[in-house]
Amino acid sequence: MSDEDDLEDFEPDQDDLEKDEDEKETEEGEDYRKEGEDFTEDWMPNALTEDLMKEGLSLLCKTGNGLAHAYVKLEVKDRDLTDISLLRSYIHLRYVDVSENHLTDLSPLNYLTHLLWLKADGNRLRSAQLDELPYLQIASFAYNQITDTEGISHPRLGSLDLKGNRIRMVTGLDPQKLNSLHTLELRGNQLDSTLGINLPKLKNLFLAQNMLKKVEGLENLSNLTTLHLRDNQIETLSGFSGEMKSLQYLNLRGNMVTDLGELAKLRDLPKLRALVLLENPCTDESDYRQEALVQMAHLERLDKDFYEEEERAEADEIRQRLKEDQEHQAEPDHEEDLDQS
Structure with a gap:
């Protein structure tokens, strides 16, 4: 899982860091895809061996009963592996990194019931489906060929990374089974809808670089604090609700919001503190910053x-004038009603 900026304090240079990180992730994704172009169905079989296991094992710990010891960490990155069946015998593993191989099947991991952390980025996986792993907390399947989100039901899973895949629609994410999931990364897929992400415990949601035109179905994400929607095709800001009462940071950079009036639809987000709208058509308006x-x-x-005090004072004045204008417009209607009565 890539490290996201700490958004709690909204540091002034956060967006610069964010841009650097996006560029870094783009390069990383291009590397994975470049490797992927060389994959063929006739790739030479290459199974995980005992010798490779010995090289990759580390972190000696006590086993569950406390009477024996076993290595619980395995790293076998970039070994051209096509088969990890040997892992069925290593049931004490807790941390597994099988990234940058040529794997199409992770089913041997179903035997690792003590697994806490899994990284399987840059393989040839078409699914992230596994049996329920009771202790799995972090899972990353970035830059594979995954087409759906079915079969993910680990009760302690807190962070799920599916960026850089081929997912068109989010389905099968059951909030009852994923009641610990706080971070979901779906950047760089082919999503055209935000429906299906009904996960009330979610705090961080990354949906940048998809094909979204609007936000829908996120109204019940009352714990969501961070929402990334950068580089989509969003034109309207409908779909945001006052029920999203924890949302603090919203990134809409590189979308297609043209009308400044759309910003009024964000008014009901009570904790929104930081908004990114760079590279939207509406930012060309001269009063864009003030209107926001x-x-x-x-x-x-x-x-x-950050907004300065002078800008706040000016915005307060404009807001007061608008309020007075609305009241004046309402008065003649009230007098007319009295005359009729």
């Missing part, structure tokens, strides 16, 4: 810059 603060009085940072 008029619509969202509690906003602390827009794009890379």
Whole structure:
């Protein structure tokens, strides 16, 4: 799982760090895909051997009963592996990294019931499906050929990374079975809808670099604090709800929001403090920065810059004038009603 910026304090240079990270991840993804272009169905079989196991094993720990010891960490990255059946015998493994191989089948991992951490990035997987692993907390399947989100039901899973795959629709993520999931990474897939992400415990959701045109079905994510929607095709800001009461950071950079009036639809997000709208058509408007603060009085940072006190004071004045204008417009209607009565 890639490290995301700490968004709690909204550091001024956060967006620069974020950009660097995006570029780094893009390069990483291109490397995986370049390797993937060389994959063929006739790839020479290459099974995990005892010798490779000995090289990759580390971290000697007590076993469950405390009466024996076993190595619990395995790293066999970039070994051209096509078969990891040998892992069925290593039931004490807790940390497994089989990234950058040519694996199409992870079913031997079903025997590792003590598994806590799994990294299987850059393989040839078409599915992330495994039997329920009771202790699995972190799982990464980035840059594979996965087409769906079915068969993921680990009760203690907290972080799931599926970026850089071929997922078109989110299905099968059961909130009852994934009641510990707080971070979901779906960047760089082929999603055209945000439906199916009904995970109330979710705190961090990364949906950048997909084909989304709007936000829908996220209304019940009351614990969501961070939402990345960068580099999609979003035109409207409908779909945000006051029920998303924990959302603090929203990245909409590189979308297609044209009308500044759309910002009013974010007004009901009570904790929204940082908003990124760079590279949207609406940012070309001269009063773009001011209009955002008029619509969202509690906003602390827009794009890379924090709001100054002078900007806040000016926005307060505009907001007050608008309120007075609305009241004046309502008065004649009220008098007319009295005359009729």
